[in-house]
Amino acid sequence: MSSMIVPVIDVQNDNFKELWPAMVLAIRTSSFIALDTELSGLGSRKDLLAQCIEERYKAICSAARTRSILSLGIACFKKLPDKAPHTYLVQVYNLTLLCMQEYVIEPQSVQFLVQHGFDFNKQYAQGIPYHKGNDKGGDLQSQSMRALFLEVIQARKPLVLHNGLIDLVFLYQCFYAWLPDRLGTFTADLSEIFPAGIFDTKHAAEFEVRFMASYLEYAYKKCKRENFKSVEAGGPGPHLSLEFCNYAERLCTYIDFRQCTEGGGERETGEEGPPAICMRFSAYGWCPNGSQCTLSHNTDLIIEQDEQSKDHKRRRKNKRKFKAAQEESRAPNEPDRVEHESSPPNKHLCVEDDKMQKDRGSVKETASADVVDSMKDALLAEEVERKDMSDEQVVEEAQGSNGTENKCEPQVILGNGTGDQNDVAIPQGEKEGSKGKEKQKMAEGGTHRAGFDAFMTGYIFAYVTTLKAGAETDPSSGACLPDCLNKVYLSGKSVPLQIVKSSFSKSSKAHSLKMASVWGKS
Secondary structure (H helix, E strand, O other): OOEEEEEEEEEOOOOHHHHHHHHHHHHHHOOEEEEEEEEOOOOOHHHHOOOOHHHHHHHHHHHHHHOOEEEEEEEEEEEOOOOOOOEEEEEEEEEEEEEOOOOOOOHHHHHHHHHOOOOHHHHHHHOEEEOOOOOOOOOOOOOOHHHHHHHHHHHOOOEEEOOOHHHHHHHHHHHOOOOOOOHHHHHHHHHHHOOOOEEEHHHHHHHHOOOOOOOHHHHHHHHHHHHHHHHHHOOOOOOOEEEEOOOOHHHHHHEEEEEEEOOOOOOOOOOOOOOOEOHHHHHHOOOOOHHHOOOEOOHHHHHHHHHHHHHHHHHHHHHHHHHHHHHHHHOOOOHHHOOOOOOOOOHHHHHHHHHHHHOOOOOOOOOOHHHHHHHHHHHHHHHHHOHHHOOOOOOOOOOOOOOOOOOOOOOOOOOOOOOOOOOOOOOOOOOOOOOHHHHHHHHHHOOOOHHHHHHHHHHHHHHHHHHHOOOOOOHHHOOOOOOOOOEEOOOOOOOOEEOOOOOOOOOOHHHHHHHHHHHOOO
């Protein structure tokens, strides 16, 4: 099995200015930018699930004003016109941040982050300082987080997130301006801040490519798996290729190298075959038992089971079609034979397909209806508590890596995602075996990083764009996925949030003043 290595550059206060030129260049030359955040908490989970979207927005605003962003992941994808179609140069940064105002940090958030490798000592010692709310004197003239976020805005590139409403609210409050009170005003501001469009990969996973689950790790690995199959088949169909920079040796001490297996990871096997899958983790990407769960959290195994289930349903469907065709050939002159007189013989199959489509996404087709209903009720609050785990789910590719401990060669030849990885230089310490059941469970997820989550988000977007858009379509135009443009996923809702400026909403005063100072507009 071939692999690629994703370099995630750790950025903190002691190297922020040194890495500033590289980050700004990556942002300005990108085709699109993917972001992800780690937060100190989310506040009332019940309010975050309010049926009224306006009330839900107010609850998220309350959390953003009282909590903070602990780290920010930035993944810049640049389409390379002189290479094969759908080839991107990718640069990934993980920024450790420190809010200089008082903020709430929730015990469950601390516990989760610590369990998955977040270093609070490093955050308080080396976090990049920032303040929330409106600009203060000199904010935009210095090398600061607010100035870096302004670079993202001024680049006018498509912004890509996963389950991104909470991220957008926190980014606005922490790095842009004081949040408006009304949702309509907020979406009006966003439509002007990001004119190239906002894309939500959770929405794309559910409604564009219709995966059976849409949490971040599942969608990323499903895309990676399908891309690998396309490459292995060798057909004329499009496939995604990635390239990474060859970093100088002095920068390697800042880099966390993530080894990613193409087409799937290691399989769990036992004397009685593959272990039983945890249905909670399978459906939502998170299990309250964590590493103590006796069932499998292996996402590759979950995807395999889903594919087998889908193939089984397809075979049953084809068998029914064949039988219907045989009956029709034996009795062509019997109009009353069909279930509905005006319908084709296999109309009931179409009805079944519609039902299957309604059951896709977070609700797994492999679960019985009663189990699904109970899981829906029991896990909806847990889903929001972990930002649907799309933002807080750890990933399997980072087995024991630590950027400050790994040594690397002056030039690291990194994979292009096409399956040809023979020349990859793997840093020492990347390959580690399983060390007990709990360590094995951690090996499935690795250490938790906003930077790698941003990379996964960007990978999903790049892959879906590869499938849906033509070879000449430039993602930076914002027109690559028109059905997903400015649509942000809403948990528990069948329709997304539209990021548009309606005729009934005006931009906020803080936003208007900011735009005037940045663009010279009134």
